[in-house]
Amino acid sequence: MTINITVYDFWDLRKAANPEPIIDSIHQEDYLCRYPQELGSGYYRWIPLREGILIEILETYLPQSIRWITHAHHQNSLEFGFILAGAGQDYAGQPTKSGEDYIFGGVYPQSNNNVDGAGNLSWVSLIIKPETLRTLIESYGEPLPQDLEKAIAGVPEYFNLRPSLITPAKQIALQQIVHCPYQGLTRKMYLESKALELVSLKLADQVAAPTEKLLRLQEIDRIHHARDILLRNIGNPPSLIDLARQVGINEYTLKRGFRQIFGTTVFGFLHSYRMEQARQLLLSGQMKIEQIAQIVGYANRSRFAAAFKKKYGINPKAYQMQELDL
Incomplete structure:
Protein backbone atom coordinates (compact mmCIF):
# COMPACT_ATOMS: atom_id res chain seq x y z
CA MET A 1 0.00 0.00 0.00
CA ALA A 208 34.75 14.95 -16.18
CA ALA A 209 34.20 15.08 -19.92
CA PRO A 210 32.42 11.93 -21.16
CA THR A 211 35.07 11.24 -23.77
CA GLU A 212 34.82 7.47 -23.42
CA LYS A 213 32.08 5.41 -24.96
CA LEU A 214 29.31 4.75 -22.45
CA LEU A 215 28.87 1.21 -21.20
CA ARG A 216 26.05 -0.99 -22.47
CA LEU A 217 23.61 -2.43 -19.93
CA GLN A 218 25.10 -5.89 -20.33
CA GLU A 219 28.59 -4.50 -19.68
CA ILE A 220 27.35 -2.68 -16.56
CA ASP A 221 26.00 -5.98 -15.18
CA ARG A 222 29.35 -7.62 -15.82
CA ILE A 223 31.26 -4.80 -14.12
CA HIS A 224 29.06 -5.25 -11.05
CA HIS A 225 29.71 -9.00 -11.24
CA ALA A 226 33.46 -8.26 -11.33
CA ARG A 227 33.09 -6.06 -8.26
CA ASP A 228 31.31 -8.87 -6.41
CA ILE A 229 34.12 -11.30 -7.30
CA LEU A 230 36.69 -8.84 -5.92
CA LEU A 231 34.76 -8.39 -2.68
CA ARG A 232 34.51 -12.16 -2.19
CA ASN A 233 38.25 -12.51 -2.69
CA ILE A 234 39.79 -9.46 -1.02
CA GLY A 235 42.58 -11.57 0.46
CA ASN A 236 43.58 -13.13 -2.85
CA PRO A 237 42.04 -11.20 -5.76
CA PRO A 238 42.36 -12.42 -9.36
CA SER A 239 44.52 -10.57 -11.86
CA LEU A 240 42.88 -8.09 -14.22
CA ILE A 241 43.08 -10.56 -17.10
CA ASP A 242 41.55 -13.38 -15.03
CA LEU A 243 38.83 -11.11 -13.63
CA ALA A 244 37.89 -9.88 -17.10
CA ARG A 245 37.78 -13.46 -18.37
CA GLN A 246 35.57 -14.59 -15.49
CA VAL A 247 32.91 -11.97 -16.27
CA GLY A 248 33.14 -12.25 -20.06
CA ILE A 249 34.63 -8.89 -21.08
CA ASN A 250 38.05 -7.72 -22.17
CA GLU A 251 40.55 -6.04 -19.85
CA TYR A 252 40.07 -2.61 -21.44
CA THR A 253 36.30 -2.68 -20.86
CA LEU A 254 36.88 -3.86 -17.28
CA LYS A 255 39.16 -0.89 -16.55
CA ARG A 256 36.90 1.58 -18.36
CA GLY A 257 33.84 0.21 -16.55
CA PHE A 258 35.33 0.67 -13.10
CA ARG A 259 36.30 4.26 -13.93
CA GLN A 260 32.80 5.07 -15.21
CA ILE A 261 30.79 3.29 -12.51
CA PHE A 262 32.95 3.54 -9.40
CA GLY A 263 35.15 6.51 -10.25
CA THR A 264 38.42 4.68 -9.66
CA THR A 265 40.62 1.86 -10.94
CA VAL A 266 39.88 -1.80 -10.25
CA PHE A 267 42.57 -2.08 -7.60
CA GLY A 268 41.91 1.44 -6.33
CA PHE A 269 38.38 0.25 -5.58
CA LEU A 270 39.70 -2.91 -3.92
CA HIS A 271 42.18 -0.93 -1.82
CA SER A 272 39.51 1.47 -0.56
CA TYR A 273 37.24 -1.46 0.32
CA ARG A 274 40.07 -3.25 2.14
CA MET A 275 40.86 -0.18 4.21
CA GLU A 276 37.21 0.40 5.11
CA GLN A 277 36.82 -3.27 6.13
CA ALA A 278 39.99 -2.97 8.22
CA ARG A 279 38.65 0.19 9.88
CA GLN A 280 35.39 -1.54 10.81
CA LEU A 281 37.24 -4.56 12.21
CA LEU A 282 39.50 -2.29 14.26
CA LEU A 283 36.44 -0.56 15.71
CA SER A 284 35.00 -3.92 16.82
CA GLY A 285 38.04 -4.38 19.09
CA GLN A 286 37.69 -8.16 18.83
CA MET A 287 40.69 -9.02 16.64
CA LYS A 288 44.43 -8.53 16.67
CA ILE A 289 46.08 -6.26 14.09
CA GLU A 290 47.82 -9.28 12.48
CA GLN A 291 44.48 -11.06 11.99
CA ILE A 292 42.86 -8.00 10.45
CA ALA A 293 45.82 -7.52 8.12
CA GLN A 294 45.48 -11.10 6.86
CA ILE A 295 41.71 -10.83 6.40
CA VAL A 296 42.03 -7.78 4.16
CA GLY A 297 44.87 -9.29 2.13
CA TYR A 298 48.14 -8.24 3.79
CA ALA A 299 50.55 -11.00 4.81
CA ASN A 300 52.85 -8.42 6.37
CA ARG A 301 51.63 -6.34 9.33
CA SER A 302 54.02 -3.47 8.63
CA ARG A 303 52.83 -3.12 5.02
CA PHE A 304 49.23 -3.11 6.23
CA ALA A 305 50.05 -0.48 8.87
CA ALA A 306 51.76 1.71 6.25
CA ALA A 307 48.77 1.43 3.87
CA PHE A 308 46.29 2.20 6.67
CA LYS A 309 48.27 5.22 7.86
CA LYS A 310 48.53 6.54 4.31
CA LYS A 311 44.74 6.25 3.96
CA TYR A 312 43.63 7.61 7.34
CA GLY A 313 46.65 9.50 8.66
CA ILE A 314 47.04 7.30 11.74
CA ASN A 315 48.44 3.81 12.32
CA PRO A 316 45.96 0.95 13.01
CA LYS A 317 46.78 0.44 16.68
CA ALA A 318 46.55 4.13 17.50
CA TYR A 319 43.26 4.39 15.59
CA GLN A 320 41.80 1.43 17.47
CA MET A 321 42.82 2.77 20.88
CA GLN A 322 41.57 6.27 20.04
CA GLU A 323 38.14 5.05 18.94
CA LEU A 324 37.68 2.58 21.78
CA ASP A 325 38.51 5.27 24.33
CA LEU A 326 35.72 7.58 23.05
Missing part, protein backbone atom coordinates in the same frame (compact mmCIF):
# COMPACT_ATOMS: atom_id res chain seq x y z
CA THR A 2 1.20 3.53 -0.80
CA ILE A 3 0.32 6.69 1.11
CA ASN A 4 -0.34 9.75 -1.06
CA ILE A 5 0.48 13.06 0.59
CA THR A 6 1.18 16.64 -0.49
CA VAL A 7 4.38 18.34 0.60
CA TYR A 8 2.31 20.99 2.38
CA ASP A 9 0.41 18.37 4.39
CA PHE A 10 3.71 16.77 5.32
CA TRP A 11 5.05 20.09 6.57
CA ASP A 12 1.92 20.47 8.74
CA LEU A 13 2.39 16.97 10.17
CA ARG A 14 6.07 17.65 10.84
CA LYS A 15 5.22 20.90 12.61
CA ALA A 16 2.64 19.12 14.78
CA ALA A 17 5.21 16.42 15.64
CA ASN A 18 7.66 19.08 16.84
CA PRO A 19 5.75 21.60 18.96
CA GLU A 20 8.92 22.46 20.91
CA PRO A 21 12.54 22.62 19.74
CA ILE A 22 14.45 19.40 20.38
CA ILE A 23 17.80 20.00 22.05
CA ASP A 24 20.61 17.52 21.49
CA SER A 25 22.38 17.21 24.85
CA ILE A 26 25.71 16.55 23.12
CA HIS A 27 25.54 18.75 20.01
CA GLN A 28 23.47 21.75 21.08
CA GLU A 29 24.18 23.62 17.85
CA ASP A 30 22.23 21.01 15.84
CA TYR A 31 18.53 21.22 15.01
CA LEU A 32 16.58 17.99 15.46
CA CYS A 33 13.16 17.22 14.05
CA ARG A 34 11.01 14.14 14.62
CA TYR A 35 9.58 12.41 11.54
CA PRO A 36 5.74 12.43 11.65
CA GLN A 37 4.58 9.22 13.34
CA GLU A 38 1.60 9.03 10.95
CA LEU A 39 4.09 8.19 8.19
CA GLY A 40 7.04 6.52 9.92
CA SER A 41 9.62 6.85 12.66
CA GLY A 42 12.97 8.60 12.82
CA TYR A 43 14.37 12.08 12.62
CA TYR A 44 15.99 14.84 10.63
CA ARG A 45 19.20 16.45 11.85
CA TRP A 46 20.26 19.84 10.49
CA ILE A 47 23.85 20.93 11.13
CA PRO A 48 24.59 24.55 10.16
CA LEU A 49 28.20 25.21 9.16
CA ARG A 50 29.50 28.45 7.64
CA GLU A 51 26.98 30.90 6.20
CA GLY A 52 25.29 29.24 3.23
CA ILE A 53 26.19 25.60 4.02
CA LEU A 54 23.97 23.15 5.90
CA ILE A 55 24.23 19.39 6.39
CA GLU A 56 20.94 17.48 6.57
CA ILE A 57 20.90 13.88 7.81
CA LEU A 58 17.70 11.83 7.55
CA GLU A 59 17.32 8.50 9.34
CA THR A 60 13.83 7.03 9.29
CA TYR A 61 11.78 3.90 8.82
CA LEU A 62 8.70 3.88 6.58
CA PRO A 63 6.21 1.01 7.12
CA GLN A 64 4.56 1.95 3.79
CA SER A 65 5.69 3.67 0.60
CA ILE A 66 4.95 7.39 0.33
CA ARG A 67 4.02 9.12 -2.93
CA TRP A 68 4.67 12.85 -2.80
CA ILE A 69 2.15 15.08 -4.57
CA THR A 70 4.01 18.34 -5.20
CA HIS A 71 3.20 21.71 -6.70
CA ALA A 72 5.83 23.68 -8.55
CA HIS A 73 7.98 25.64 -6.12
CA HIS A 74 11.44 27.14 -6.19
CA GLN A 75 14.38 26.07 -4.06
CA ASN A 76 17.01 28.79 -3.92
CA SER A 77 19.75 26.40 -2.80
CA LEU A 78 21.64 23.57 -4.46
CA GLU A 79 21.29 20.15 -2.88
CA PHE A 80 24.07 17.59 -3.10
CA GLY A 81 22.26 14.43 -2.03
CA PHE A 82 23.67 11.01 -1.15
CA ILE A 83 21.28 8.05 -0.69
CA LEU A 84 22.70 5.65 1.91
CA ALA A 85 19.60 3.44 2.18
CA GLY A 86 16.21 3.34 0.53
CA ALA A 87 14.69 3.23 -2.93
CA GLY A 88 11.92 4.91 -4.86
CA GLN A 89 11.42 7.31 -7.77
CA ASP A 90 12.49 10.90 -8.40
CA TYR A 91 10.33 13.78 -9.69
CA ALA A 92 10.79 12.60 -13.26
CA GLY A 93 9.63 9.10 -12.38
CA GLN A 94 13.14 7.65 -12.69
CA PRO A 95 14.15 4.99 -10.14
CA THR A 96 16.39 6.01 -7.26
CA LYS A 97 18.26 3.58 -5.07
CA SER A 98 20.77 3.23 -2.29
CA GLY A 99 24.31 4.06 -3.36
CA GLU A 100 23.44 6.91 -5.74
CA ASP A 101 24.05 10.63 -5.47
CA TYR A 102 22.74 13.68 -7.31
CA ILE A 103 22.64 17.47 -7.49
CA PHE A 104 19.34 19.25 -7.88
CA GLY A 105 17.65 22.57 -7.34
CA GLY A 106 15.75 25.28 -9.16
CA VAL A 107 11.99 25.01 -9.64
CA TYR A 108 10.54 21.69 -8.60
CA PRO A 109 7.99 20.55 -11.17
CA GLN A 110 4.40 19.76 -10.32
CA SER A 111 4.49 16.00 -9.99
CA ASN A 112 3.17 12.93 -8.22
CA ASN A 113 6.02 10.68 -9.35
CA ASN A 114 8.35 11.17 -6.38
CA VAL A 115 8.12 8.03 -4.24
CA ASP A 116 9.95 6.90 -1.10
CA GLY A 117 9.83 3.11 -0.85
CA ALA A 118 8.89 1.29 2.36
CA GLY A 119 11.74 0.32 4.68
CA ASN A 120 14.77 2.10 6.06
CA LEU A 121 15.44 5.47 4.48
CA SER A 122 18.76 7.20 5.07
CA TRP A 123 20.43 10.04 3.25
CA VAL A 124 22.90 12.86 3.71
CA SER A 125 22.32 16.14 1.90
CA LEU A 126 24.55 19.19 1.61
CA ILE A 127 22.40 22.30 1.17
CA ILE A 128 24.49 25.09 -0.33
CA LYS A 129 23.58 28.60 -1.41
CA PRO A 130 24.61 29.22 -5.04
CA GLU A 131 26.62 32.33 -4.14
CA THR A 132 28.50 30.36 -1.46
CA LEU A 133 29.44 27.69 -3.96
CA ARG A 134 30.51 30.30 -6.49
CA THR A 135 32.74 32.03 -3.93
CA LEU A 136 34.32 28.72 -2.89
CA ILE A 137 35.11 27.64 -6.44
CA GLU A 138 36.38 31.01 -7.62
CA SER A 139 38.58 31.38 -4.52
CA TYR A 140 40.66 28.52 -5.93
CA GLY A 141 40.98 30.24 -9.29
CA GLU A 142 38.85 27.63 -11.06
CA PRO A 143 36.00 28.22 -13.53
CA LEU A 144 32.51 27.08 -12.66
CA PRO A 145 31.44 23.69 -14.07
CA GLN A 146 29.29 24.38 -17.12
CA ASP A 147 26.43 22.25 -15.78
CA LEU A 148 26.12 24.57 -12.79
CA GLU A 149 26.44 27.90 -14.59
CA LYS A 150 22.70 28.40 -14.99
CA ALA A 151 21.90 27.14 -11.52
CA ILE A 152 24.39 29.45 -9.82
CA ALA A 153 23.29 32.33 -12.02
CA GLY A 154 19.80 31.81 -10.62
CA VAL A 155 18.01 30.62 -13.75
CA PRO A 156 14.69 29.32 -12.40
CA GLU A 157 14.53 25.91 -14.02
CA TYR A 158 14.48 22.46 -12.51
CA PHE A 159 17.61 20.40 -12.85
CA ASN A 160 18.84 17.05 -11.61
CA LEU A 161 22.40 16.80 -12.80
CA ARG A 162 23.88 13.52 -13.94
CA PRO A 163 23.14 11.11 -11.03
CA SER A 164 26.10 8.84 -10.31
CA LEU A 165 27.13 6.09 -7.95
CA ILE A 166 28.61 6.82 -4.54
CA THR A 167 32.26 5.88 -4.93
CA PRO A 168 34.33 4.40 -2.07
CA ALA A 169 35.93 7.82 -1.51
CA LYS A 170 32.51 9.44 -1.09
CA GLN A 171 31.31 6.59 1.11
CA ILE A 172 34.20 7.10 3.52
CA ALA A 173 33.53 10.85 3.79
CA LEU A 174 29.80 10.19 4.34
CA GLN A 175 30.45 7.71 7.13
CA GLN A 176 32.85 10.17 8.74
CA ILE A 177 30.07 12.78 8.73
CA VAL A 178 27.42 10.44 10.14
CA HIS A 179 29.78 9.07 12.81
CA CYS A 180 31.75 12.23 13.58
CA PRO A 181 33.47 11.70 16.99
CA TYR A 182 34.16 15.38 17.76
CA GLN A 183 32.28 18.15 19.50
CA GLY A 184 32.05 21.93 19.41
CA LEU A 185 34.33 23.94 17.13
CA THR A 186 36.43 20.90 16.22
CA ARG A 187 33.28 19.13 15.04
CA LYS A 188 32.14 22.04 12.90
CA MET A 189 35.56 22.40 11.23
CA TYR A 190 35.79 18.64 10.69
CA LEU A 191 32.27 18.40 9.21
CA GLU A 192 32.88 21.38 6.93
CA SER A 193 36.06 19.77 5.60
CA LYS A 194 34.14 16.57 4.84
CA ALA A 195 31.27 18.48 3.25
CA LEU A 196 33.69 20.30 0.94
CA GLU A 197 35.41 17.00 0.16
CA LEU A 198 32.07 15.57 -0.97
CA VAL A 199 31.29 18.68 -3.04
CA SER A 200 34.67 18.41 -4.78
CA LEU A 201 34.17 14.69 -5.49
CA LYS A 202 30.68 15.29 -6.88
CA LEU A 203 31.82 18.25 -8.99
CA ALA A 204 34.55 16.00 -10.38
CA ASP A 205 31.74 13.79 -11.71
CA GLN A 206 30.20 16.82 -13.41
CA VAL A 207 33.32 18.27 -15.02
